[in-house]
Amino acid sequence: MSDVPHILLLEDSVDAAMALSRLLTRSGFRVTVAGTLNAAIRAVEEHEFDLAIADLALPDGSGVDLLPALRRRGATPAVALTGYDDVDASRAAGFCEHLTKPIQFSDLLALARRLCVPVSR
Secondary structure (H helix, E strand, O other): OOOOOEEEEEOOOHHHHHHHHHHHHHOOOEEEEEOOHHHHHHHHHHOOOOEEEEEOEEOOEEHHHHHHHHHHHOOOOEEEEEOOOOHHHHHHHOOOEEEEOOOOHHHHHHHHHHHOOOOOO
């Protein structure tokens, strides 16, 4: 089993998902990308993640709707990634952190490094 932290990236913008995935991978993380809420829920059912980063506005729901699936699998920290600057709503929904788009990759990387505590596999 790998000791490389595994991140679920839920982002419906293909360009943004590719860029973030590439940057996180180059920074030492393993990344699974999901472009829809349904794909992300399936990924959570099939894999264990150390961190979830979720866009809130999705074509088939909200990143908030991913949180119950994550909680059923354990205490995976989740970061809201959105164009809306409503930190209080994100925290009330159950996200531990909130990043407003456009983001600085250095901010995301710092959060990922701080929040990724590999799950026991």
